[in-house]
Amino acid sequence: xxxxxxxxxxxxxxxxxxxxxxxxxxxxxxxxxxxxxxxxxxxxxxxxxxxxxxxxxxxxxxxxxxxxxxxxxxxxxxxxxxxxxxxxxxxxxxxxxxxxxxxxxxxxxxxxxxxxxxxxxxxxxxxxxxxxxxxxxxxxxxxxxxxxxxxxxxxxxxxxxxxxxxxxxxxxxxxxxxxxxxxxxxxxxxxxxxxxxxxxxxxxxxxxxxxxxxxxxxxxxxxxxxxxxxxxxxxxxxxxxxxxxxxxxxxxxxxxxxxxxxxxxxxxxxxxxxxxxxxxxxxxxxxxxxxxxxxxxxxxxxxxxxxxxxxxxxxxxxxxxxxxxxxxxxxxxxxxxx
Amino acid sequence: xxxxxxxxxxxxxxxxxxxxxxxxxxxxxxxxxxxxxxxxxxxxxxxxxxxxxxxxxxxxxxxxxxxxxxxxxxxxxxxxxxxxxxxxxxxxxxxxxxxxxxxxxxxxxxxxxxxxxxxxxxxxxxxxxxxxxxxxxxxxxxxxxxxxxxxxxxxxxxxxxxxxxxxxxxxxxxxxxxxxxxxxxxxxxxxxxxxxxxxxxxxxxxxxxxxxxxxxxxxxxxxxxxxxxxxxxxxxxxxxxxxxxxxxxxxxxxxxxxxxxxxxxxxxxxxxxxxxxxxxxxxxxxxxxxxxxxxxxxxxxxxxxxxxxxxxxxxxxxxxxxxxxx
Numbered sequence: 202x203x204x205x206x207x208x209x210x211x212x213x214x215x216x217x218x219x220x221x222x223x224x225x226x227x228x229x230x231x232x233x234x235x236x237x238x239x240x241x242x243x244x245x246x247x248x249x250x251x252x253x254x255x256x257x258x259x260x261x262x263x264x265x266x267x268x269x270x271x272x273x274x275x276x277x278x279x280x281x282x283x284x285x286x287x288x289x290x291x292x293x294x295x296x297x298x299x300x301x302x303x304x305x306x307x308x309x310x311x312x313x314x315x316x317x318x319x320x321x322x323x324x325x326x327x328x329x330x331x332x333x334x335x336x337x338x339x340x341x342x343x344x345x346x347x348x349x350x351x352x353x354x355x356x357x358x359x360x361x362x363x364x365x366x367x368x369x370x371x372x373x374x375x376x377x378x379x380x381x382x383x384x385x386x387x388x389x390x391x392x393x394x395x396x397x398x399x400x401x402x403x404x405x406x407x408x409x410x411x412x413x414x415x416x417x418x419x420x421x422x423x424x425x426x427x428x429x430x431x432x433x434x435x436x437x438x439x440x441x442x443x444x445x446x447x448x449x450x451x452x453x454x455x456x457x458x459x460x461x462x463x464x465x466x467x468x469x470x471x472x473x474x475x476x477x478x479x480x481x482x483x484x485x486x487x488x489x490x491x492x493x494x495x496x497x498x499x500x501x502x503x504x505x506x507x508x509x510x511x512x513x514x515x516x517x518x519x520x521x522x523x524x525x526x527x528x529x530x531x532x533x534x535x536x537x538x539x
Numbered sequence: 540x541x542x543x544x545x546x547x548x549x550x551x552x553x554x555x556x557x558x559x560x561x562x563x564x565x566x567x568x569x570x571x572x573x574x575x576x577x578x579x580x581x582x583x584x585x586x587x588x589x590x591x592x593x594x595x596x597x598x599x600x601x602x603x604x605x606x607x608x609x610x611x612x613x614x615x616x617x618x619x620x621x622x623x624x625x626x627x628x629x630x631x632x633x634x635x636x637x638x639x640x641x642x643x644x645x646x647x648x649x650x651x652x653x654x655x656x657x658x659x660x661x662x663x664x665x666x667x668x669x670x671x672x673x674x675x676x677x678x679x680x681x682x683x684x685x686x687x688x689x690x691x692x693x694x695x696x697x698x699x700x701x702x703x704x705x706x707x708x709x710x711x712x713x714x715x716x717x718x719x720x721x722x723x724x725x726x727x728x729x730x731x732x733x734x735x736x737x738x739x740x741x742x743x744x745x746x747x748x749x750x751x752x753x754x755x756x757x758x759x760x761x762x763x764x765x766x767x768x769x770x771x772x773x774x775x776x777x778x779x780x781x782x783x784x785x786x787x788x789x790x791x792x793x794x795x796x797x798x799x800x801x802x803x804x805x806x807x808x809x810x811x812x813x814x815x816x817x818x819x820x821x822x823x824x825x826x827x828x829x830x831x832x833x834x835x836x837x838x839x840x841x842x843x844x845x846x847x848x849x850x851x852x853x854x855x856x857x858x859x860x861x862x863x864x865x
Contacts, residue, residue: 275690276660306657319640379858
């Protein structure tokens with residue numbers, strides 16, 4: 202089975218989607234990278250965005266469908282809404298999720314509400330691909346996750362894959378989905394690898410994944426936190442502690458029942474989210490568990506998140522900001538005492 | 540100007556329908572018979588009808604919260620428009636939109652937006668789709684002078700020109716951005732100059748003269764397609780209503796309103812009726828028909844059922860687990 206990085210998997214999903222449906226287009230800043238309008242476009246060594254994810258698409262599919270935009274997110278996000286309503290399947294790239302501020306109106310008030318507000322006649326089948334995550338020494342304006350900001354909004358779907366297989370399968374699904382989808386790619390996961398079968402089928406949105414089976418405690422891990430959850434679970438296994446790791450993968454819709462089933466079995470749960478804590482995915486999942494699994498719980502629900510601060514730049518401070526394997530182990534041991 | 544008789548009748552009837560409709564809305568607003576905000580477009584009839592008379596039925600437009608005239612001129616069902624304003628289940632958006640969001644996708648409306656300058660990027664997207672799929676529909680975005688200040692307008696204008704997208708940016712300069720006069724906010728005398736920064740062709744016209752609006756729009760649509768370029772048009776008129784019904788309009792001096800009445804678009808259209816060989820009987824008939832349509836629409840709306848509360852749970856997504864909505 203081929204081994205792919207997350208970055209390669211996403212590129213493959215894009216290429217397959219472009220090949221399968223001529224209505225798929227891509228718009229974003231520097232997604233090709235051009236100099237001059239005609240002379241240099243179509244060159245093999247196009248930039249492909251800051252992480253090179255879209256490299257080669259311009260060459261394969263041409264400038265009509267792969268459109269380098271100006272630094273004008275409101276302009277091309279709004280255009281994606283109009284294009285989606287009238288028959289295309291636009292994918293737009295928000296270079297960093299932190300830039301959402303300049304085009305949030307187009308997502309929150311137009312993309313999300315078009316169908317509802319105008320009586321259910323129109324679909325808005327668009328995908329926003331965006332880069333999230335701390336740990337890149339990228340400072341406060343290029344490092345957030347903001348999962349809950351989008352999950353909060355009715356009309357949007359939110360997807361955040363951890364590994365290459367999920368990245369490819371979920372992106373394929375997001376592109377054929379008829380609702381607007383925010384697809385979040387973690388910058389620290391782009392180069393991580395796993396086996397991805399050829400001819401992988403789309404993975405349905407709204408289905409979580411049990412990454413590791415266990416009976417003693419449920420770890421709900423959000424996107425990159427799966428990495429640390431796995432490390433912690435492996436270390437704890439040496440002490441005969443069996444952790445069950447749940448990766449919800451999509452946050453709207455959320456596979457609630459998968460989480461409940463696990464919590465009903467273990468009675469103990471820790472939620473790991475590298476976002477800020479207030480009104481976060483962690484607090485949402487915690488509240489859902491306490492409402493739905495109250496009598497099954499044998500210990501308080503523990504949330505392990507970043508502090509209520511912007512993402513700091515300096516390495517010691519940023520490393521402190523991100524939940525770590527060590528903190529996860531400490532948290533789990535606290536809960537297991539109950 | 541060569542306009543066939545059917546279209547002429549349509550133009551006059553629509554002008555009257557919009558005016559009667561909005562007068563009726565003002566009345567029920569005073570009596571507080573409908574819920575929510577109401578923004579009427581008295582003074583904009585010639586722009587609504589003049590632009591739409593140059594379009595085909597299935598062409599794309601976007602509108603704003605001041606949309607009643609656009610929707611009526613885009614041939615949306617008057618009864619459904621009214622029912623929507625009343626919040627009833629048979630409304631054009633099933634009661635989910637209200638007065639600010641009157642829009643029928645099946646009539647080519649891409650939305651009526653409560654956010655200033657939300658429309659230009661969306662119509663840019665529809666026009667881009669037409670270009671990529673080699674479609675033939677025209678794309679027109681309506682916005683007010685207030686939207687000129689907003690980044691979304693500029694971003695859409697820049698991209699439309701960069702990408703050679705045929706579409707019309709129709710700026711309705713009615714003298715007021717909400718409760719502030721246009722010249723209070725902007726030093727540029729002619730808004731049509733602003734688009735020149737993007738090397739975009741622009742025109743300016745009398746927004747009170749339905750035939751001038753029609754002619755400029757018709758020619759701009761042809762030029763825009765021939766040259767593969769967006770075109771900006773500024774139509775000047777006057778907003779006789781306040782920002783919304785119930786607005787005290789203290790910022791609009793009475794002398795100004797009275798002066799503007801000399802150029803009332805309905806008055807100008809009536810003066811021009813003679814040029815198009817309308818008899819006063821024919822004009823009165825069209826007026827009667829328009830008034831009758833409006834009366835019937837309001838009678839219809841008042842008797843329509845309210846939506847069920849739980850109907851509010853539908854149409855959020857195409858596909859989503861129902862148990863996660865409530």
